[in-house]
């Protein structure tokens with residue numbers, strides 16, 4: 001996965017709270033079996049509305065999303081992150097994220113930064129004053145800036161490090177191979193096995 | 200650390216620690232059981248193939264087809280191309296990687312969260328994961344059960360472990376005795392209305408108290424199932440005699456010496472006297488009414504006896520805006536009696552309420568009655584085995600004579616990935632777990648209800664509880 005350092009892209013104000021993953025990507029798109037190509041699915045129902053923010057020319061090629069609180073709630077579908085990523089988003093900011101969504105994001109190189117409600121409002125105002133303006137995201141410094149406005153965001157140290165390094169999950173874990181084998185050797189025999197018991 | 204009183208969740212966590220995370224890195228936990236279905240797994244298997252990695256423990260992995268399987272004509276090829284592609288991909292991957300699969304037509308095919316417990320694979324003190332947020336269902340056994348995303352599915356397939364951050368614990372104390380007509384579903388809807396859809400965020404919930412102890416395993420599953428709707432990572436109930444009795448004799452349950460060893464261990468699991476929870480919530484079971492939702496998230500619920508709230512009832516500005524939007528979407532006017540809301544479709548099914556007890560409870564209400572003329576009712580058992588058992592008990596006849604559709608097992612209208620969808624603007628009373636915009640079909644409107652409320656609603660045509668039936672009988676002089 002790509003390293004994340006300092007990134008600038010068009011900022012998109014999404015003035016909605018409780019954006020659940022069904023809204024980010026409706027269930028009908030989950031049928032695909034590939035890992036990429038979900039850009040058309042992002043916010044599909046909302047995009048049917050001509051007034052939706054991503055349908056406005058200034059925001060069409062947006063890549064930094066500023067959303068209301070409780071972003072990514074609901075279903076654990078990781079397709080929500082793929083859809084954001086495939087559309088071109090590299091970072092999402094909100095005052096509150098759902099845990100699973102946030103976990104999924106970190107693994108795909110999508111930055112999810114927590115900002116205050118007041119900063120959300122301030123960023124929205126700054127972007128809407130100049131639609132199409134770029135936001136600059138400095139992951140190491142934990143700031144997102146639009147014009148003269150620069151706000152601090154929260155991200156946990158571990159995820160930050162991984163994003164900065166562009167580190168893949170499985171490789172990291174397999175460094176603990178010996179510990180895993182050890183654990184398996186100690187695992188009690190009553191613990192579940194899916195085979196060979198015949199159902 | 201050895202003498203510190205621990206909660207159930209902490210005990211299970213500690214017993215699965217492969218490596219302790221340092222410098223803010225997550226702990227590495229061993230996973231006892233990995234459940235796989237067709238929707239969230241294809242890309243994970245794809246990833247393995249790309250990297251040339253095998254599945255580390257096929258013997259701790261099991262697959263079933265549920266999310267987009269048809270519930271009619273299951274012997275015919277699946278008409279929808281993409282659904283068929285996903286199912287074929289799962290079958291192909293199971294074969295290639297050596298994983299047991301329960302396919303359409305198999306008695307253990309069905310919703311992944313119904314099948315795990317049915318097989319006796321779900322047991323106390325284990326870790327369970329699945330690429331589905333309602334994996335929290337399995338916590339009813341005192342397992343630590345969590346929904347994961349597709350890249351985590353790939354991670355577990357490759358390593359049988361998962362890096363996880365420690366979470367906080369929250370005790371949900373439900374004391375007292377439920378009144379007739381009030382069920383587990385009403386408890387959990389009331390809990391979510393109380394703490395909100397984000398109230399459990401970062402927590403593992405432990406449901407405790409006399410009202411929880413009195414519940415059957417299936418009812419406990421209903422409660423744990425919806426923990427995720429309060430934002431929690433997992434929900435748990437301490438194992439007890441009810442748990443052990445449910446497990447004993449199931450196909451994958453331990454036997455002989457293994458059973459004795461397991462039982463001895465399981466009895467050590469309940470939270471210690473004096474264990475400290477990071478948060479506590481209290482709910483009175485004695486005064487609880489049947490609970491239903493009016494809005495577009497599971498926290499927007501009220502007593503069935505109440506009225507549709509007004510946005511002004513909410514102090515928090517975000518809640519107010521959310522309520523306004525929800526009322527508009529749901530086409531509801533504040534002040535309307537919940538019991539006057541007219542329903543088009545009743546859906547009895549989903550991993551929340553599609554087990555045999557749910558079907559029995561609904562059938563008991565429907566027996567000998569006729570459905571309201573305008574109502575369409577769909578009954579979708581959670582697994583092929585539940586369906587077979589219901590038929591052995593004659594429940595299917597009751598449903599059919601009532602005028603309901605008796606379907607094959609799967610997720611069905613819970614999320615409408617197969618043809619089982621609501622039309623635009625259609626209003627459902629649904630025993631599922633999510634009333635999000637468009638969840639049951641584009642433009643669909645969902646009221647979450649218990650199986651008892653679903654059944655009574657199908658009879659009266661408006662949101663109702665079995666108690667309303669008695670009232671209308673009295674009025675009619677019956």
Ligand code: SF4
Nearest residue numbers: 333549550610613614
């Ligand atoms: S029944 Fe609904 S909630 Fe349960 S696993 Fe299926 S789609 Fe998910």
